[in-house]
Amino acid sequence: MDSDPQHKYRKNQVNGTLYVTTCLYLDPRRVAELETGADELFLTHIHKRTTADHIMQVAVELGPVYTLRFKVDFSGCSRGYAYLQYVDKMHKSVLMEMLQRCFRREKLRIHVRESRNRRDLLLSNVHHLTPLQVHQELRLVSHYVKLCVYEYEPKRYIYVVKYRNNDEAAMAHHKLRNKVGCFGLDACIDWLDKGQVLKDLNVQQSCCVQLSRDSDHLQASANSCRCFRI
Structure with missing residues (x-):
């Protein structure tokens, strides 16, 4: 060979x-x-x-x-x-x-x-879990590099899950599709570049602030851009 x-x-x-x-x-x-x-x-x-x-x-x-x-x-x-x-x-x-x-x-x-090297997944329509609960559920499925959380309405969030490379993101996408029900009946997981949600919200991924995984006050800690990362 x-x-x-x-x-x-x-x-x-x-x-x-x-x-x-x-x-x-x-x-x-x-x-x-x-x-x-x-x-x-x-x-x-x-x-x-x-x-x-x-x-x-x-x-x-x-x-x-x-x-x-x-x-x-x-x-x-x-x-x-x-x-x-x-x-x-x-x-x-x-x-x-x-x-x-x-x-x-x-x-x-x-x-x-x-290669486009797509590494970001978009988790949306999660209505009954807090951001920390989402983080905990995601950790049971796969290891991600960063979780960016965007509050588009009071206590309504969408999640951008970032992985090290396309291979890890693809494996996580496959697993999450099979377990998406853990995030609610309406929850949806997709590749980020297939969705227009972030553009509609007019937010920038680079402006989010770092929060502790142990914080009980995620919403209060979010800055004016309405996003933060765990």
């Missing part, structure tokens, strides 16, 4: 994602960047019979791969898309063009795009 026999990769599968990840030791600073989704590429139009090994055989021609997240269905066949990150920083537009050429040479109709 690898053009360099000294460079090994490990495989593991979690639900519908097959991970192919480098075994190289990397600078912790670079790992931290990559773990937030830096330099991620989005591969689409993958034929259902194309395998992760086949993509890796092509991808490693341009350098060592940090990780390939290959999406599969219940039968193990490709769902048509994957995410790819290289170990080394490269000019993204040049890299995308070169990788596209490599796929074409192999007669693969895979399209190479820049």
Whole structure:
């Protein structure tokens, strides 16, 4: 699978994602960047019979791969898309063009795009829980980086749940869809960029103030922008 026999990769599968990840030791600073989704590429139009090994055989021609997240269905066949990150920083537009050429040479109709790296989920229509109760319920499902809470009417809130990277956000989205009833009969979880709620409220995510998770007075502590974060 690898053009360099000294460079090994490990495989593991979690639900519908097959991970192919480098075994190289990397600078912790670079790992931290990559773990937030830096330099991620989005591969689409993958034929259902194309395998992760086949993509890796092509991808490693341009350098060592940090990780390939290959999406599969219940039968193990490709769902048509994957995410790819290289170990080394490269000019993204040049890299995308070169990788596209490599796929074409192999007669693969895979399209190479820049990943949007969506990491934020929007939880809305939660009427019977306080922000701290929402925080506690969310922690039972997944670990998030930050919870931003917006009060759009007295004691009416919407929640932006921020994750470290798209992979963690996608897994949380899947789990929360199955458990959204814990937040109320009308509760809804969606990707943030699909909703227009924040635009309608005319608030800025960067203006929220930090509050203690143990605070019993969240509403009183919110500033004039009507938002805060836990």
